[in-house]
Amino acid sequence: MPVFAANLTMMFNEWSFLDRFDAAAAAGFTAVEYLFPYEAPPEAIAERLARNDLQQALFNLPPGDWAAGERGIAALPGRFDQMKADVERALDYAEATGVKRLHLMAGLADPADAAATIAYRRSAAYAAERLADKGLDLVIEPINGRNMPGYFLNDFGSAERVISELGHANLKLQFDIYHRQIIHGDVTMALRRLMPIIGHIQIASVPSRHEPDGEELNYPYLFGEIDRVGYSGFVGCEYTPRGSTLDGLGWFKPFARS
Numbered sequence: 050m051p052v053f054a055a056n057l058t059m060m061f062n063e064w065s066f067l068d069r070f071d072a073a074a075a076a077g078f079t080a081v082e083y084l085f086p087y088e089a090p091p092e093a094i095a096e097r098l099a100r101n102d103l104q105q106a107l108f109n110l111p112p113g114d115w116a117a118g119e120r121g122i123a124a125l126p127g128r129f130d131q132m133k134a135d136v137e138r139a140l141d142y143a144e145a146t147g148v149k150r151l152h153l154m155a156g157l158a159d160p161a162d163a164a165a166t167i168a169y170r171r172s173a174a175y176a177a178e179r180l181a182d183k184g185l186d187l188v189i190e191p192i193n194g195r196n197m198p199g200y201f202l203n204d205f206g207s208a209e210r211v212i213s214e215l216g217h218a219n220l221k222l223q224f225d226i227y228h229r230q231i232i233h234g235d236v237t238m239a240l241r242r243l244m245p246i247i248g249h250i251q252i253a254s255v256p257s258r259h260e261p262d263g264e265e266l267n268y269p270y271l272f273g274e275i276d277r278v279g280y281s282g283f284v285g286c287e288y289t290p291r292g293s294t295l296d297g298l299g300w301f302k303p304f305a306r307s
């Protein structure tokens with residue numbers, strides 16, 4: 050049975066950030082993820098995790114100036130020193146939360162640009178090595194160009210090549226089923242083939258990015274497939290509820306901790 054992690058950036062927005070941990074646990078989740086923890090003190094997050102017996106599945110390294118439109122800096126030439134400092138900042142939160150994987154966002158850059166490609170590979174290699182020192186995985190995620198126009202890592206083939214060419218055992222793929230379906234489709238065969246390099250999975254309905262309970266994808270089948278391929282990691286629920294978070298959790302009832 051997949052272990053679902055509530056994405057506290059997108060779900061449980063009826064509560065303040067720290068109270069979302071309590072609400073997710075009360076709804077039966079045993080794990081959480083979110084985009085960024087950096088506005089809350091690490092100790093406060095650690096306290097909520099412990100109080101609710103929750104595992105921290107994942108969060109992202111700092112993304113640059115998000116409010117100004119940046120979506121990561123790994124592929125931005127000239128930002129390497131900032132990226133190195135960001136890794137240390139994220140590691141403070143990793144230590145407090147016990148998370149075992151961090152997502153490195155690439156940033157907005159032309160995938161055909163040679164300088165961006167060199168910068169991205171240098172950043173990913175550095176971050177993977179630094180995280181390996183701490184026993185953590187680094188994950189990279191292809192993101193579809195409709196949700197994030199101009200994103201550097203915009204297809205699964207490129208991510209697979211970077212992972213294989215850099216050759217770090219702890220550099221893995223964040224397989225977001227929502228993005229996979231929009232970019233390429235063929236979700237089941239891709240899950241089977243890429244399983245050896247998958248470090249994290251995320252889900253949402255396609256095309257609306259709501260609860261995984263209808264529309265284009267057959268999630269009951271995919272949940273079975275995730276088990277059949279032997280995936281034992283977390284499945285992040287990275288969706289915006291159609292209405293209230295709790296009202297939308299019908300799909301999750303069979304998996305909830307009671």
Ligand SMILES: O=C(O)C(=O)[C@H](O)CO
Pocket residue numbers: 084109152190192225228251287
């Ligand atoms: O957008 C996604 O799918 C993600 O998982 C990123 O963490 C943030 O944009």
Ligand SMILES: [Mg+2]
Pocket residue numbers: 190225251287
């Ligand atoms: Mg995602």
